[in-house]
Amino acid sequence: MNDVIDSAWMDRALRGARPRALAALLRYFRELDVAEEAFQEACLQALTKWPLQGPPRDPAAWLILVGRNSAIDSVRRRSKHVELVEVAEDHDRAAQLDDAPYRDDILRLLFICCHPELPATEQIALALRLVCGLSVEQIARAFVVGDAAMEQRITRAKKRVSSSDVAFETPGAPERASRLAAVAAILYLMFNEGYAAHARAILCDEAIRLARLLLRLFSDEPGIMGLLALMLLQHARSAARLDPDGEIVLLEDQDRSKWDAAMIAEGLATLDKALRHRRPDTYQVQAAIAALHARAARAADTDWSEIERLYARLEQLAPSPVVTLNRAVAVSKVRGPAEALAIVEPLAPALDGYFYFHGLRGALLLQLRRDAEARASFDRAIARASTAAEAAHIRTQLDRLQRGA
């Protein structure tokens, strides 16, 4: 075996080439099954040929060409009536393949996964399988379900999207924009699924990988810049987000030396590019908030007045009681608990079931020395805590209350 090609490199190269190769094969054959089979066949050939011939300059182009040929061969074998297309299998031709449409190919492939009739988790699972090339076992582990169940889900999802009629023509600008928006939304959902638990970190990695891929293809899209920046800035904190017992560590209590400095720097650089477009969306504003946290060397250095302004902007872009609650946190840091409480109280009907609402309300009441009300709020928060760390955090506040009393 060529010592330049180790199996890890092979695996990366095939996975890296997958979105572009599979998307191009789908454009040729217009059927997911045929395209996938062609890609698989090309990968098998790559595994035997690359170690002997050396890796091709452009692995994706090689896989497209070989996959296309093998699928045409197998269609020929099945039917004598197929119009024959001659394609030579050589590296030069592979390099010459026109790849101008491939950014729309990849976008289409991702967009097909965002089928509106599929639940979000199945859209994510399908994208991980089809576009990222994760194994069913890896996806099953990330979603904490059995392999067989995940296999079934993915097969069902695939069947469902195969019957969708996504146009194969090159999309116009409005169609492209709406596809990008749908794909961005599913990538952020994928990222958030991964963010929820340490064992699922692979989902964050894949979401970031796909966002980087999209941004390389659509290099002047501020929406994708903002999304990538947001994910990088949040993911940079992952080593500090969980304590040794796997419990969530609150932002202000995190050991900031554990934040990934390279990822933060890349997130900030990407956000800077997005900001130049002056087209803020929810991802960009959230990225700007994450950037302010990232820039603060200590929690006490956080620029809360700017964060307050950004949450106000986020409320305009995407009003939600949770966003308002977050703005109240910033208000409490900037202008004190009384003003923050005035923002929090009206949210009670919407957020009564929400741990953070009662936790924040209790903390504000505590600061205002309304101890009895604070205690009642903390009790409600504990009742709604979903992790031991959340409950423990509130208990320390309650302890402080006892001591003060």
Add this chain to the structure above:
Amino acid sequence: MLYAILCYDHEDIVTSWTKEEDDAVLAKLAVVKDELASQGRLGPTARLMPTTSAMTIRKGKEPVVLDGPFAETKEALLGFYVVECATLEDALQVGKDLAKASSSPGAYEIRPLRLFMKGTAGGSVE
């Protein structure tokens, strides 16, 4: 003679390395670098952030700022600068100022550095 050695690779593969894989590659590179450094032959080394953080200034009457890396294969890499800039706008301004120096077409690609080490080789070469 000082030589610049430029590193090219498939970005999608390199950026998908895990932290451990990335560290392992850097460790192997460090063996080569340390040897050069011990001989006083190693100048500045830099690792660039992914091309998704890149911008390009196209030269012309008025320099045009574009998102994304420099993608023309007809033009060759002639040299580079490493400049301390407080903001992206500062970096773009430096690029624009450089772009006005000659009327030939071409471009300046602006790439944030992920890693920079000064090194000791050289001094300045005129």
